[in-house]
Amino acid sequence: MATEKPLLENLSLNQITTEYWSLKEAVDxxxxxxxxxxxxxxxxxxxxxxxxxxxxxxxxxxxxxxLCRGGMFPAVTAEQRQKSLDDNRRAVEEAAELGTDVLVxxxxxxxxxxIHTSRKWVEEGIEQLVPFAESYGVKLGIEPxxxxxxxxxxxxxxxxxxxxxxxxxxANQVGVVVDVFHVWWDPDLYNQIERAKGRILGFHVSxxxxxxxxxxxxxxxxxxxxxxxxxIRQAVEQAGYHGPIEVEIxxxxxxxxxxxxxxxxxKERFVEHV
Amino acid sequence: MATEKPLLENLSLNQITTEYWSLKEAVDxxxxxxxxxxxxxxxxxxxxxxxxxxxxxxxxxxxxxxLCRGGMFPAVTAEQRQKSLDDNRRAVEEAAELGTDVLVxxxxxxxxxxIHTSRKWVEEGIEQLVPFAESYGVKLGIEPxxxxxxxxxxxxxxxxxxxxxxxxxxANQVGVVVDVFHVWWDPDLYNQIERAKGRILGFHVSxxxxxxxxxxxxxxxxxxxxxxxxxIRQAVEQAGYHGPIEVEIxxxxxxxxxxxxxxxxxKERFVEHV
Numbered sequence: 053m054a055t056e057k058p059l060l061e062n063l064s065l066n067q068i069t070t071e072y073w074s075l076k077e078a079v080d081x082x083x084x085x086x087x088x089x090x091x092x093x094x095x096x097x098x099x100x101x102x103x104x105x106x107x108x109x110x111x112x113x114x115x116x117x118x119l120c121r122g123g124m125f126p127a128v129t130a131e132q133r134q135k136s137l138d139d140n141r142r143a144v145e146e147a148a149e150l151g152t153d154v155l156v157x158x159x160x161x162x163x164x165x166x167i168h169t170s171r172k173w174v175e176e177g178i179e180q181l182v183p184f185a186e187s188y189g190v191k192l193g194i195e196p197x198x199x200x201x202x203x204x205x206x207x208x209x210x211x212x213x214x215x216x217x218x219x220x221x222x223a224n225q226v227g228v229v230v231d232v233f234h235v236w237w238d239p240d241l242y243n244q245i246e247r248a249k250g251r252i253l254g255f256h257v258s259x260x261x262x263x264x265x266x267x268x269x270x271x272x273x274x275x276x277x278x279x280x281x282x283x284i285r286q287a288v289e290q291a292g293y294h295g296p297i298e299v300e301i302x303x304x305x306x307x308x309x310x311x312x313x314x315x316x317x318x319k320e321r322f323v324e325h326v
Numbered sequence: 327m328a329t330e331k332p333l334l335e336n337l338s339l340n341q342i343t344t345e346y347w348s349l350k351e352a353v354d355x356x357x358x359x360x361x362x363x364x365x366x367x368x369x370x371x372x373x374x375x376x377x378x379x380x381x382x383x384x385x386x387x388x389x390x391x392x393l394c395r396g397g398m399f400p401a402v403t404a405e406q407r408q409k410s411l412d413d414n415r416r417a418v419e420e421a422a423e424l425g426t427d428v429l430v431x432x433x434x435x436x437x438x439x440x441i442h443t444s445r446k447w448v449e450e451g452i453e454q455l456v457p458f459a460e461s462y463g464v465k466l467g468i469e470p471x472x473x474x475x476x477x478x479x480x481x482x483x484x485x486x487x488x489x490x491x492x493x494x495x496x497a498n499q500v501g502v503v504v505d506v507f508h509v510w511w512d513p514d515l516y517n518q519i520e521r522a523k524g525r526i527l528g529f530h531v532s533x534x535x536x537x538x539x540x541x542x543x544x545x546x547x548x549x550x551x552x553x554x555x556x557x558i559r560q561a562v563e564q565a566g567y568h569g570p571i572e573v574e575i576x577x578x579x580x581x582x583x584x585x586x587x588x589x590x591x592x593k594e595r596f597v598e599h600v
């Protein structure tokens with residue numbers, strides 16, 4: 053069920069890896085580098101508008117692996133939470149319009165001293181979003197983030213927690229996204245990957261290296277850290293996921309490198325380490 | 327079983343909170359501030375030797391809540407692992423000599439791409455250390471560290487994992503240390519605190535605040551972050567722990583503050599937030 057090497061036909065550029073490229077530059081870069089998939093971020097779509105973004109993608113022949121991102125549900129006032137829900141509905145519409153059925157959810161954080169209430173708000177947000185997303189044929193992919201982001205990006209911090217949340221819904225409504233950077237430390241990882249069978253909506257790769265001086269930009273190129281990426285990729289395949297594999301790396305040095313060089317390095321490291 | 331406010335008679339200064347103080351200065355500071363407990367770090371003991379350290383503690387009348395730290399078991403060669411074990415035995419002897427029955431274990435990290443083997447080395451190290459420690463009347467307190475330290479400080483990353491490891495031994499041999507900074511994010515935290523009943527050997531407090539620019543010195547004074555410290559402290563009491571509560575904060579700004587001011591602030595925040 054799992055291949056020794058990953059298939060280059062599954063390689064996807066998550067656009068944040070080339071943060072200083074416009075959407076057009078990222079798409080052109082992928083076409084030139086023979087990378088068949090791309091994942092778009094909404095702040096890049098906003099720069100040129102949805103219809104122009106769609107035209108660029110369609111003309112390029114690239115396939116869209118996901119849209120990043122919905123989520124960010126917790127907020128102290130009901131009004132703010134409603135705003136967040138409205139924004140999530142727009143994200144669903146954008147995903148559908150652009151031609152992907154996966155909206156990645158970065159669920160949001162604990163803004164004060166009550167992580168439990170934040171978790172409840174996340175559950176409520178997803179529950180409210182599901183019927184809307186389903187009507188557009190868009191699945192919600194809950195991405196557990198590394199616990200170091202619990203206070204600023206996501207109160208969903210492990211694959212076990214994400215699985216439990218997803219299992220309340222049908223597999224065509226809600227699933228999980230497995231990102232090696234976020235889950236590699238988890239003693240229960242392989243059990244939880246198996247448990248996620250049929251619900252894995254995406255697989256993201258990068259690497260973990262110390263020291264960390266900026267938690268957001270802490271990711272490294274595959275092979276430059278300690279994560280057993282290949283083992284995790286094979287487990288995800290054993291659990292039935294054979295879709296696109298996104299390379300998602302927030303890293304200042306990489307952002308400062310010419311995009312074409314980054315894509316070339318990605319392909320090399322993908323074959324060697326994923 | 328749990329008190330509304332914490333008892334000041336349980337307050338302990340973990341010495342790293344006043345890293346720029348010598349052992350003598352830290353002890354004198356606690357006496358002056360009426361803080362009844364202290365936890366010593368071995369690098370501070372090394373500065374003046376064990377017998378001088380013991381004399382200072384004994385003369386002061388302070389009680390020793392724990393010795394920091396043993397552990398750091400994983401290493402690539404058998405020779406390095408043997409060296410680590412030897413050092414852990416010295417740590418046990420020091421704990422016994424100084425008059426505490428708790429040696430805190432920071433278990434060590436995954437130096438390469440195989441966290442499973444590192445975890446095996448930790449298990450082996452503890453197994454080898456237990457009979458020696460027992461013969462000195464010293465208990466090993468496995469302290470799960472936050473998952474952001476999995477590559478540089480500890481492959482034991484959750485209380486569940488620590489409980490499982492400790493349960494292989496008698497409660498007078500191996501237990502766990504609960505540090506709010508390391509465990510606050512865990513969706514299974516309160517279950518695991520309950521499970522740890524009878525095995526909790528220490529309780530540490532600080533706070534979590536973002537952004538983090540240095541993972542080691544990332545801790546904040548209680549009340550300056552998002553952790554539900556009081557709720558966790560009460561859960562730990564419900565699980566039968568009524569021992570010393572160590573304030574353990576690695577924080578550059580705090581280190582740069584005069585120690586007496588730090589101790590004064592600790593007492594204030596302890597009553598208010600712990």
